Amino acid sequence: xxxxxxxxxxxxxxxxxxxxxxxxxxxxxxxxxxxxxxxxxxxxxxxxxxxxxxxxxxxxxxxxxxxxxxxxxxxxxxxxxxxxxxxxxxxxxxxxxxxxxxxxxxxxxxxxxxxxxxxxxxxxxxxxxxxxxxxxxxxxxxxxxxxxxxxxxxxxxxxxxxxxxxxxxxxxxxxxxxxxxxxxxxxxxxxxxxxxxxxxxxxxxxxxxxxxxxxxxxxxxxxxxxxxxxxxxxxxxxxx
Ligand code: ADP
Numbered sequence: 001x002x003x004x005x006x007x008x009x010x011x012x013x014x015x016x017x018x019x020x021x022x023x024x025x026x027x028x029x030x031x032x033x034x035x036x037x038x039x040x041x042x043x044x045x046x047x048x049x050x051x052x053x054x055x056x057x058x059x060x061x062x063x064x065x066x067x068x069x070x071x072x073x074x075x076x077x078x079x080x081x082x083x084x085x086x087x088x089x090x091x092x093x094x095x096x097x098x099x100x101x102x103x104x105x106x107x108x109x110x111x112x113x114x115x116x117x118x119x120x121x122x123x124x125x126x127x128x129x130x131x132x133x134x135x136x137x138x139x140x141x142x143x144x145x146x147x148x149x150x151x152x153x154x155x156x157x158x159x160x161x162x163x164x165x166x167x168x169x170x171x172x173x174x175x176x177x178x179x180x181x182x183x184x185x186x187x188x189x190x191x192x193x194x195x196x197x198x199x200x201x202x203x204x205x206x207x208x209x210x211x212x213x214x215x216x217x218x219x220x221x222x223x224x225x226x227x228x229x230x231x232x233x234x235x236x237x238x239x240x
Contacts, residue, residue: 002066003027004160004188005051005082010060012046012212020046021212023060028160028188035199035220036192038209039234044192045087047209048162051190052082065159080109083158087165087192089145093137098129098148101137105156123151126181127174142169150178163191167198196224196238208233 005028012021020043028034036044049055050062053075062069064078072078083105086092095101102123106116124130127147132140137148146169153161163182167175175198182189182202193199199206199220206223208216210233216223223229227237 002030003063004030004032004065005190006063006066007047007050008061008063010047010050010057010062012050012055012058014046019212021050021057024212024214025060026207026214026217028190030159031186031188032205033182033189033203034191035203035206035223036190036209037194037196037199037206037223037235038215042209042233043212044209045164046212048084048164048190048192051160051162052084053078054084076108080105080156081158082160082162083153083156084162085149085153085164085166087168089142089149089169090138092149092152093145096136097134098124098137098140099133101148102151102155105152109156119155123155126177127151143171143174146170147174154181158187160188160190161185163189165193166191167193167195196235200224200238 007024007026010021010024011019013019024047038044046055050057053069064072064081069078093101095104099120102120103116106119124133129147132144137145150166166178170178179198179201191202203220206218206220207214208223208229216229224238225240230237
């Protein structure tokens, strides 16, 4: 099966910082759903930011759809395949209305007006955002902002959807909808969350990160119950 993304010996150090990623390698196949767990500071966000070119590795490389990231025409070409939602949702939203925020990606991809309109309508309806579609996203509640950011990423129909703590701020109804959506959608997903119940519902494979490395890569159902391994990284397993 071909890979949607492959990281090869990825290392990264922030300016004046400790190494945040160390010789990390991972391949994610088409349609695979991978949970990414680990304590705060393990490197999950840093890793994700490498996968669509937001950060450049100190050494090692990333391949997107079997081509090195550097060989893609430009970063926009990568981002049409790899959509990322940020942990800090305020860093992601920037348009003057919810409608524009969701339309931004599809418009950039050059879709027809009709396809853009239909797509935006579908996602506004899906996340119950129709009533606020003309409001600036920055003026919405945390949960609504999160829904806007998710809708904007999903609207681009990426081949890999990378979600950094996507259930933060969502109310029960939208959390449940997100789980259902992520379970059903036929694309690859990487999702970081401290919520192991969320991870267990959405993913079949799970990696555990510690100090910028992958320290376990197992079926999700095994890893989330692996008390000994998780305890070493300050995490609590789900009781059987
Ligand atoms: P996680 O997402 O698992 O919580 P991060 O990727 O945010 O981990 O952080 C990994 C390491 O990189 C941590 O030691 C963190 O302090 C450091 N780090 C994160 N962002 C920056 C930054 N902008 N500048 C310097 N160090 C950073």
